[in-house]
Amino acid sequence: MNFIDRYLRKHIAKDHAGAPGEMAAKTINRYSIVVYPLEPYAEWAARIAKLKPDETLLILQTSSQASFLLPQTDTPPHHDEGPLKEIYPVIFDYMLHTWERDKGRWPKDRSYETFKEWFGIMYSDRLFDVSDEPLRHNP
Numbered sequence: 001m002n003f004i005d006r007y008l009r010k011h012i013a014k015d016h017a018g019a020p021g022e023m024a025a026k027t028i029n030r031y032s033i034v035v036y037p038l039e040p041y042a043e044w045a046a047r048i049a050k051l052k053p054d055e056t057l058l059i060l061q062t063s064s065q066a067s068f069l070l071p072q073t074d075t076p077p078h079h080d081e082g083p084l085k086e087i088y089p090v091i092f093d094y095m096l097h098t099w100e101r102d103k104g105r106w107p108k109d110r111s112y113e114t115f116k117e118w119f120g121i122m123y124s125d126r127l128f129d130v131s132d133e134p135l136r137h138n139p
Contacts, residue, residue, distance in 0.1 A: 028127040028135075030069040033084065035091055037064050041118040044107060045099045064098055066091070069127075078123040088115045095119065 037045070037060040046056040068091060070083045092115050096106045107114065129135065 026129040028069075028129055029072045030127055031072055031083075032067055032069055032124045032127055034065055034067050034122040034124075035095060036060075036120050036122070037095070038118055038120050040114075041095070044118075048100050048105060060099075064095070066094065066098075072125075084121070085112055088112055091115070092119075 042054075042056045042060055045060060046052060049056065051059075068087070070087070073080065073083065089110065092110050095118075096103075096110075100106065
C-alpha cells in the first residue's frame with residue numbers, strides 16, 4: 001500500500017462536516033498550473049543540443065514539466081488568464097533556463113502569444129495536501 005492509499009484510508013472514514021465517508025484532506029488556497037513543452041520549444045531545444053526534434057520532445061515532455069501555484073481568485077485561471085499573463089515571463093524564463101543557461105541563445109520573441117505556442121498548460125483548482133508534514137517554503 002503506497003503513501004496516498006494509507007493517507008486516504010486513514011482520513012476517508014473521518015467525519016468531515018458531518019458527512020460520513022468524505023475525505024478530510026486539507027485543501028490549499030491556490031490554483032495550480034502545470035506547464036509542459038510543446039513542439040516549438042522542442043525544436044528550439046533540439047537546435048541548441050543538436051538533437052532530433054521528435055526525440056527532444058519526448059525527453060522534454062517526460063522530464064521538463066513544472067508546476068506553479070497561483071493565487072486563488074473568484075474566477076479560476078482557465079477562465080481568466082490575467083494572473084498567468086502577469087507571471088508568464090518568469091515561467092517562460094524558468095523553462096528556457098532549464099534547457100539553456102545562456103540567455104543570448106534564448107528566442108528573442110518571448111511574448112505571451114509565443115509562450116502559449118511553446119507551452120501547454122494544465123489547470124487545477126483543487127489542490128489537496130495529503131501529507132502530515134507541514135508545508136515548507138524553500139528560499
